[in-house]
Amino acid sequence: MVVRDAGAEPVRIGVVGAGRIGTSHARLLAERVPPAELVAVADPRPGAAVALAGPLGARALTDPAQLLAADDVDAVVITASTEAHADLVEAAAAAGKAVFCEKPAGLSLADVDRGIAATDRAGVPFQVGFNxxxxxxxxxxxxxxxxxxxxxxxxxxxxxxxxxxxxxxxxxxxxxxxxxxxxxxxxxxxxxxxxxxxxxxxxxxxxxxxxxxxxxxxxxxxxxxxxxxxxxxxxxxxxxxxxxxxxxxxxxxxxxxxxxxxxxxxxxxxxxxxxxxxxxxxxDVELFADAYTAELAEFCAAVREGRAPAVTxxxxxxxxxxxxxxxxxxxxxxxxxxxxxxxxxxxx
Amino acid sequence: MVVRDAGAEPVRIGVVGAGRIGTSHARLLAERVPPAELVAVADPRPGAAVALAGPLGARALTDPAQLLAADDVDAVVITASTEAHADLVEAAAAAGKAVFCEKPAGLSLADVDRGIAATDRAGVPFQVGFNxxxxxxxxxxxxxxxxxxxxxxxxxxxxxxxxxxxxxxxxxxxxxxxxxxxxxxxxxxxxxxxxxxxxxxxxxxxxxxxxxxxxxxxxxxxxxxxxxxxxxxxxxxxxxxxxxxxxxxxxxxxxxxxxxxxxxxxxxxxxxxxxxxxxxxxxDVELFADAYTAELAEFCAAVREGRAPAVTxxxxxxxxxxxxxxxxxxxxxxxxxxxxxxxxxxxx
Amino acid sequence: MVVRDAGAEPVRIGVVGAGRIGTSHARLLAERVPPAELVAVADPRPGAAVALAGPLGARALTDPAQLLAADDVDAVVITASTEAHADLVEAAAAAGKAVFCEKPAGLSLADVDRGIAATDRAGVPFQVGFNxxxxxxxxxxxxxxxxxxxxxxxxxxxxxxxxxxxxxxxxxxxxxxxxxxxxxxxxxxxxxxxxxxxxxxxxxxxxxxxxxxxxxxxxxxxxxxxxxxxxxxxxxxxxxxxxxxxxxxxxxxxxxxxxxxxxxxxxxxxxxxxxxxxxxxxxDVELFADAYTAELAEFCAAVREGRAPAVTxxxxxxxxxxxxxxxxxxxxxxxxxxxxxxxxxxxx
Amino acid sequence: MVVRDAGAEPVRIGVVGAGRIGTSHARLLAERVPPAELVAVADPRPGAAVALAGPLGARALTDPAQLLAADDVDAVVITASTEAHADLVEAAAAAGKAVFCEKPAGLSLADVDRGIAATDRAGVPFQVGFNxxxxxxxxxxxxxxxxxxxxxxxxxxxxxxxxxxxxxxxxxxxxxxxxxxxxxxxxxxxxxxxxxxxxxxxxxxxxxxxxxxxxxxxxxxxxxxxxxxxxxxxxxxxxxxxxxxxxxxxxxxxxxxxxxxxxxxxxxxxxxxxxxxxxxxxxDVELFADAYTAELAEFCAAVREGRAPAVTxxxxxxxxxxxxxxxxxxxxxxxxxxxxxxxxxxxx
The missing domain is CATH 3.30.360.10 (Dihydrodipicolinate Reductase; domain 2)
Known part of the structure; x- marks a missing residue:
């Protein structure tokens, strides 16, 4: 007797920013967060995206816009430099992607308000990285x-x-x-x-x-x-x-x-x-390995369930x-x- | 620019025994051990294999022999009842599968010696579950x-x-x-x-x-x-x-x-x-979650590298x-x- | 062969104030601080001094002035109410007694300055109870x-x-x-x-x-x-x-x-x-039993050695x-x- | 108003044996155990008893028999070498002294039985040093x-x-x-x-x-x-x-x-x-300072109260x-x- 249950559809994720925390998040998504499928990594620095995405079986991109435009990306994890957070949140929401953004979500209240408004308008989950x-x-x-x-x-x-x-x-x-x-x-x-x-x-x-x-x-x-x-x-x-x-x-x-x-x-x-x-x-990556895993799992759960995440x-x-x-x-x-x-x- | 690296081939694993520890191992293999691909779960009890394998996207089997005969299984994780360990180790080795067996690997020295001999003959890794x-x-x-x-x-x-x-x-x-x-x-x-x-x-x-x-x-x-x-x-x-x-x-x-x-x-x-x-x-599942994950990762690494595992x-x-x-x-x-x-x- | 060494002369101490901390200090002086000899306890409340001094073999007095005037008192430990601290320090110094005063040594800087001046003038040690x-x-x-x-x-x-x-x-x-x-x-x-x-x-x-x-x-x-x-x-x-x-x-x-x-x-x-x-x-009496003992021992040592104590x-x-x-x-x-x-x- | 209460009579103690633990016990008796009055220290080694007893204001003796014969000794603390314990317990009991003996109270059961019998006969408390x-x-x-x-x-x-x-x-x-x-x-x-x-x-x-x-x-x-x-x-x-x-x-x-x-x-x-x-x-002297003090206090209490001590x-x-x-x-x-x-x- 053989039975197969395909399980729920994975949450297909693109990571924007292949720095220290982006590297950690991409790896956890690929290896420790079962509902997540790491689809792509974008980073403008030559080599950075390739080095991270390659071993994890994901696409490497140099232009975040490409990632936001990809049909096979359901959700983005923004780990770019802080100044870019607000614009990326807005753009990702406009592209209809669910958004996880590392803290801070912006450098000014107006920045954060832009992200809140954009994700509200798009009706997509918006989680911030208070791990x-x-x-x-x-x-x-x-x-x-x-x-x-x-x-x-x-x-x-x-x-x-x-x-x-x-x-x-x-x-x-x-x-x-x-x-x-x-x-x-x-x-x-x-x-x-x-x-x-x-x-x-x-x-x-x-x-x-x-x-x-x-x-x-x-x-x-x-x-x-x-x-x-x-x-x-x-x-x-x-x-x-x-x-x-x-x-x-x-x-x-x-x-x-x-x-x-x-x-x-x-x-x-x-x-x-x-x-x-x-x-x-x-x-932090050592101290909070389980916490980072859990926050990314919560993000995937919120995306799947179409609900607000635990941290908004x-x-x-x-x-x-x-x-x-x-x-x-x-x-x-x-x-x-x-x-x-x-x-x-x-x-x- | 898009780059894709398929990564190393996964280690395709079948779990024999869907009891308490088999359930834990199957889930860890499917969700926390990246090189592993959980392919099948075998358990003679009606429903047990289905309940475990289904949500993890694996085949459910009632006959361990079917699992050992499967071409898409590279390695088996034996979590059946203790009395069955030695026979299963021998059979799995005979089928050319790498073997991970929960402790004890047998109830007598002769039992364990059988397992050692069989895996030696087959030239497959043989790891025991001293987590x-x-x-x-x-x-x-x-x-x-x-x-x-x-x-x-x-x-x-x-x-x-x-x-x-x-x-x-x-x-x-x-x-x-x-x-x-x-x-x-x-x-x-x-x-x-x-x-x-x-x-x-x-x-x-x-x-x-x-x-x-x-x-x-x-x-x-x-x-x-x-x-x-x-x-x-x-x-x-x-x-x-x-x-x-x-x-x-x-x-x-x-x-x-x-x-x-x-x-x-x-x-x-x-x-x-x-x-x-x-x-x-x-x-134990709570206390040793990371240890169980690490021992299964070690098993996959030994299988990939064709070497003796850390616990033999x-x-x-x-x-x-x-x-x-x-x-x-x-x-x-x-x-x-x-x-x-x-x-x-x-x-x- | 019999040898007797009388040891150093004890420091004869009077305690002013038989409240909670005065009780603790008097007992420690009598029982745990070898160089100290508890000579008298003064407290205006009828019975309080008697209840404390009696079992410790010390005199009970109701008027602190009597204690300050006693010839057999080398040093006073002031554990009276806070408002009285400054006047008592001054009076004790004027009487030529070494002074240990519970904190605070006064409620104003002028109060504390009076105590410093008086003990300086008298050339007596002045320790404050930062235990x-x-x-x-x-x-x-x-x-x-x-x-x-x-x-x-x-x-x-x-x-x-x-x-x-x-x-x-x-x-x-x-x-x-x-x-x-x-x-x-x-x-x-x-x-x-x-x-x-x-x-x-x-x-x-x-x-x-x-x-x-x-x-x-x-x-x-x-x-x-x-x-x-x-x-x-x-x-x-x-x-x-x-x-x-x-x-x-x-x-x-x-x-x-x-x-x-x-x-x-x-x-x-x-x-x-x-x-x-x-x-x-x-x-505090349980947590700091050893610390209180040590600070009183330091006071006795300073008195014996005619030097400034560790806390001034x-x-x-x-x-x-x-x-x-x-x-x-x-x-x-x-x-x-x-x-x-x-x-x-x-x-x- | 002056009141004096002489307090209970002290327990006058002689220490037999001025070695490491005898030194510790003698000091604790003199300085930390209020009911105790250290009266004498006996040790056959020239100088040892003097060095210990002198600063504590006690007599130094070279012959334990002298100490056991002293009228002003109510109780003895035996910290001599182990082989001497049993004989000293017996002799002290025969002299009518209460006995505290460091462990072991003897090297054979017969030795310990002798001590038990002697202190029973004499009707004196007999405590052993299980601190x-x-x-x-x-x-x-x-x-x-x-x-x-x-x-x-x-x-x-x-x-x-x-x-x-x-x-x-x-x-x-x-x-x-x-x-x-x-x-x-x-x-x-x-x-x-x-x-x-x-x-x-x-x-x-x-x-x-x-x-x-x-x-x-x-x-x-x-x-x-x-x-x-x-x-x-x-x-x-x-x-x-x-x-x-x-x-x-x-x-x-x-x-x-x-x-x-x-x-x-x-x-x-x-x-x-x-x-x-x-x-x-x-x-041990550092780790068990309070425990040694408490066991000696218990001994003094048993002597005062004429009862069996907590450790017999x-x-x-x-x-x-x-x-x-x-x-x-x-x-x-x-x-x-x-x-x-x-x-x-x-x-x-």
Whole structure:
């Protein structure tokens, strides 16, 4: 007796941008996300798309427009440079493709609003890459909050420490807020469901690469966010952790506390004449391998089911509004009220 | 510009046995092990193969012989009942298929020797399912031993505690040694490379399900193994851990110690009026998801490269010899020398 | 052969204030600090001094002045109510007694300056109760900083969470800064040796006991301190941790990080059907028993050796200056520069 | 108003034996155990008693008999060499002194029986130095067992690893069982209340100092103990842990598990380019400072209250019986039934 069930149709995906995170996403899509079929990779740099797409059995393209025009692409994963995000989201939506865009979805609220409006108009799912929500520990933290185990959040914390600043000259201004702390901001907003941020205070400095401070490079920052339910949150980031990639969260409330995030690479603990030791993870790709897989699986599920994904453009807008308030606070030295109001209606 | 690279040919795999571990392996092969293509699942129970194969896009068969005869099957993964292992290994090898067999590879040394001889004759890779070697923590433990960070092993420990004994009537005699502690035995042999076990002492009892002791069911056991390099190892197993699935290892030597194994489900730690809490894992499939994936990837790599896999029939034979010595020790109440000598030459 | 060595003369101590912390200090002095001899306890409340002093073999007094006038008292430990600290320090110094004063050493810089001036004039040691410096974990953190293992501090954190707010009506305004966060401030200043705080931003709210907000009770607060060496520190406090008494510290720098503080009551970890559990400490007296003992031993040593203790009035002044800047920041909603300059010369 | 309460009369103690543990006990008695008054220290080695007693304000004696004859000594703490224990216990009891004796209370059951008989006859308290029972973690383990949180014990473990073998020539034969593992044996018996050991199997080797094997020095050992309630326990010891002093316990039962013992020196965790690190404790005196203090406090309380202490000569006899069975098992290579029956009636 032989039975064959073809299974559901795959979600055919094109990846735009073959950089570090694009490489990781393309590989996970091809190898770890069963509903996904990696169809094409586009990158203007000669060789980059070929090197990534080839071994994965996908087409390599140099022009993103070609990818967006392809009939055999149902959905695009945008991992291009940050400045290009908003235009690519708009173009992909216009082409009728479902859109996954790495954070931030744009550098200004207007940019993000364009993406929201375009994907709304096209009626396609629009997911933004806040991968931490898919990490087992962070997801369990949110579940504990939802279950009332923490009570009303009162003190919150989110930390991001990158293992190193590879090339200070390549870092655009305000990256620490727009690309790094935007993760922490989203995490804090998400772990305090139903609450609105009402005030933001931020300080930032160039402590890792002080020589580049003149170029606008700030590599270390601390943020305080007050919420309308009373919760006070801190977020902090550094571009240079000697010991690896360190992401942690904490929610303290009226009924208890949850903490999440562990830099240990495995369960191995080693003891010798110098004491007790454990290896630590060195990259987001290592720390968040399962979380990246889960967020891409969620994207495929949303595409298949024709529904809004778990992380939307509105979430991206909200986090960006807080990140922009941080920048304003650093500029003025004063607390700032973030513009997290509802997304303006898209003109039709 | 469009470039396509077909990639290497997939390893076409048939799974024999659609039980708990067969289900896990089939899914991992289909969804998480890129070089693998799950082609067929065979299980004599009506419906079991269909239910597993269908959603994964594979053929469902009721007769393993059909699967072994299939031209589009390069390799088989044997997850049938333990008694059938040896015959299936032999038959699969005779059919020219590469063989992955769940542990134990047989219930007697003669059984395992048959499998070794058959796969040797056929010149096909033969891997046995000692998955713990592929766990990140255990692999790091072995790496530390190899790097000399532990020195010469002196005291070793391996623990397996299952979360519950589902059906005491279905447990064959000596399961605690042949199916459970054989994992610990392999781990201990593997973490003490180059050393030979010279003496085994074991005790076992029916503490979880005492009513079934008459049927030969032993659910709790402790083993002491002495090695020719002086190391003294203990292994222990229980079929009923209230808190979940607990596998740990420890190697203490002249230069230090490594410990591995952590029952925590994620990095989340929760605090409330009753103290500090963490959830624990509840199944091997949860604890060893990555390890199972890695062992199946290793099998595919060995098949592609036409080489012996990282865990061989000889490893299976050695671990079984120690497990059988444990059984003899329980029977006699005395220490026993295990028959871990070289595999007898296969008659041609 | 019999030999007797009388040992060094004991330091004869009187404790002023038989409240919670006075009780703890008196007992530790009598039972755990060998050089100390508890001679007297003074407390105006009928019965309080008797109940404490009696079982410890000390005199009970109702008038602190009597204690200060006693010839057999070498040194006083001031654990009276906060408002009385400054006057008591001054009076004790005037009486020629060495002075240990619980934090804060006064409610205004002028108060603390009076104490510094008086003890300077009298030439007696003056120690302030920043006990965390004597905790094994915090002391090891400072040692790691001193050894260069952290590099230049860049991001710092100190947390204090009390297990519960016994009586909201009894909490004077700004207690969260003047009595609680002053510990964290001292810790942060001490863990960043040689650096000066240049800016303070603080927010505070009544989240635990909102009904008492009108009375000025703030029970939850977050502080951001910027230092002249670039380090950015956060401190946070809550008056109501459901899980116990939680004090932690973290110093992240160019070479690595140290964290300290663990709420676990012992090394016991318990596992059951609900997962993994550990009991947590419930009071400062439990968490800091050894630290309190060590700080009192340091005081006795300083008295015996006629030298300045490890924590001085100048440290108290500096921490208070930052705490007062926090209050000013909450009042104005703006960052504030703390007045941590050198103590003004005392008029003679 | 002045009130003085003289407090209870102190327990006047003489310490016999100014070696490592005698030094520790004498200091704790003088400095950390309030009811104790250290009156005298006796040690035949010239200078040893003086060096210890002098700074503590006690008499130094060279003849233990002098100490036992002293009218101002209520109780003796015996920390002499092991061979002298039994005679000293007998002599002290005959002199009417309460007796605390370091483990083992004797090298043979007859020795221990002599001590039990003598202290019974004299009607004086007799405590033996199983300090681990007073460790916070181990005590919490026993409390959890008593509270039913573990259920019926099924698998147990106790580990002792010493940081180093200072002088192999000075180690009497079977020390690993009689002085080291006797701690683990007592712990296991105590953590399985009401159960009797029925079978002991032990292996031992000279792995740390193999050159001394001929002298009878065994430095590494593993023990398996079966109890009449089904529990199977392992104990292991090594005389040379590179990383410090490591004592751990584990009780796994039908309802859950407890683990205890942590080698970390403080709550400090350090991170650098090589990963995560913690310092480990290096001696029993460091690890068990509080436990030693608590056991001596218990002794004083028993003396004051004229009652049997928490750890008695009968406990010492039971643990020794198991340790002697271990030695017999190593000699014969076979499992041995320990002679833990009731202490024979003392002849009058």
């Amino acid at each position: 931490r929500r898919f990490d087992r520990g962070f997801a369990a933290a949110r579940a504990a909050v939802d279950a009332g185990l923490v009570g009303t959040p009162q003190l919150m914390r989110s930390v991001t420490r990158d293992p190193g600043l590879a090339n200070p000259t390549a870092v655009p201004p305000w990256t620490v807020f727009r690309l790094t702390l935007i993760h922490d901001v989203d995490t804090l907003l998400w772990l305090n469901p139903g609450a609105e941020p009402v005030s933001v205070y931020a300080v930032a400095d160039a402590l890792v690469a002080p020589d580049f401070k003149d170029t606008g490079l700030l590599d270390t920052a601390v943020v305080v966010i007050r919420f309308d339910n009373g919760a006070i949150a801190t977020a902090e980031a550094s571009f240079s952790a000697a010991y690896g990639y360190d992401v942690r969260g904490e929610v303290f409330g009226s009924a208890g506390m949850v903490t999440t995030g562990d830099a240990a690479r495995s369960s191995l603990v080693r003891y010798d004449a110098a004491g007790r030791h454990a290896d630590t993870v060195r990259s 453009g509105h979430d991206a807008r909200r986090a960006l509004a807080v990140a922009l308030a941080c920048i304003e606070s650093v500029r003025t030295g004063l607390p700032v009220a973030p513009a997290t109001g509802p997304t303006p209606a898209a003109p039709r | 713990r070697r592929f766990d990140r923590g255990f692999a790091a433990a072995r790496a530390a031993v190899d790097a000399g960070l532990v020195g010469t092993p002196q005291l070793m420990r391996s623990v397996t505690r299952d979360p519950g004994l589902a059906n005491p009537t279905a447990v064959p005699p000596w399961t605690v040694f042949r199916l459970t502690l054989i994992h610990d035995v392999d781990t201990l042999l593997w973490l003490n490379p180059g050393a030979e076990p010279v003496s085994v002492y074991a005790v076992a009892d029916a503490l979880v399900a005492p009513d079934f002791k008459d049927t030969g069911l032993l659910d709790t056991a402790v083993v002491v193994i002495r090695f020719d390099n002086g190391a003294i190892a203990t292994a222990e197993a229980s079929f009923s851990a209230a808190y979940g699935y607990d596998v740990r290892g420890e190697v203490f030597g002249s230069a230090g110690m490594v410990t591995t194994g952590d029952a925590a489900r994620s990095s989340l730690v929760r605090y409330d009026a009753a103290g500090r809490h963490a959830d624990t894992v509840r199944s 029939g000889h490893d299976a034979r050695r671990a079984l010899a120690v497990a059988l010595a444990c059984i003899e020790s329980v029977r006699t109440g005395l220490p026993v020398a295990p028959a871990t000598g070289p595999t007898p030459a296969a008659p041609r | 965390r410096r004597f905790d094994r974990g915090f002391a090891a953190a400072r040692a790691a900083v001193d050894a260069g293992l952290v590099g230049t501090p860049q991001l710092m954190r100190s947390v204090t969470r009390d297990p519960g707010l016994a009586n909201p009506t009894a909490v004077p305004p700004w207690t969260v800064f003047r009595l609680t966060l002053i510990h964290d401030v001292d810790t942060l200043l001490w863990l960043n040796p040689g650096a000066e705080p240049v800016s303070v931003y603080a927010v505070a709210d009544a989240l635990v006991a909102p009904d008492f907000k009108d009375t000025g009770l703030l029970d939850t607060a977050v502080v951001v301190i910027r230092f002249d060496n670039g380090a950015i520190a956060t401190a946070e406090a809550s008056f109501s941790a459901a899980y116990g008494y939680d004090v932690r510290g973290e110093v992240f720098g160019s070479a690595g990080m140290v964290t300290t503080g663990d709420a676990a009551r012992s090394s016991l970890v318990r596992y059951d059907a609900a997962g993994r559990h550990a009991d947590t400490v419930r009071s 009035g100048h440290d108290a002044r500096r921490a208070l200056a930052v705490a007062l800047a926090c209050i000013e920041s909450v009042r104005t909603g703006l960052p504030v520069a703390p007045a941590t300059g050198p103590t003004p010369a005392a008029p003679r | 681990r029972r007073f460790d916070r973690g181990f005590a919490a383990a026993r409390a959890a067992v008593d509270a039913g949180l573990v259920g019926t014990p099924q698998l147990m473990r106790s580990v002792t690893r010493d940081p180093g073998l200072a002088n192999p020539t000075a180690v009497p034969p079977w020390t690993v069982f009689r002085l080291t593992l006797i701690h683990d044996v007592d712990t296991l018996l105590w953590l399985n209340p009401g159960a009797e050991p029925v079978s002991v199997y032990a292996v031992a080797d000279a792995l740390v100092a193999p050159d001394f094997k001929d002298t009878g020095l065994l430095d590494t050992a593993v023990v398996v103990i079966r109890f009449d309630n089904g529990a199977i326990a392992t104990a292991e010891a090594s005389f040379s842990a590179a990383y410090g002093y490591d004592v751990r316990g584990e009780v796994f039962g039908s309802a859950g598990m407890v683990t205890t013992g942590d080698a970390a020196r403080s709550s400090l965790v350090r991170y650098d380019a090589a990963g995560r690190h913690a310092d480990t404790v290096r001696s 000569g009968h406990d010492a006899r039971r643990a020794l019986a198991v340790a002697l069975a271990c030695i017999e098992s190593v000699r014969t290579g076979l499992p041995v039934a320990p002679a833990t029956g009731p202490t024979p009636a003392a002849p009058r």
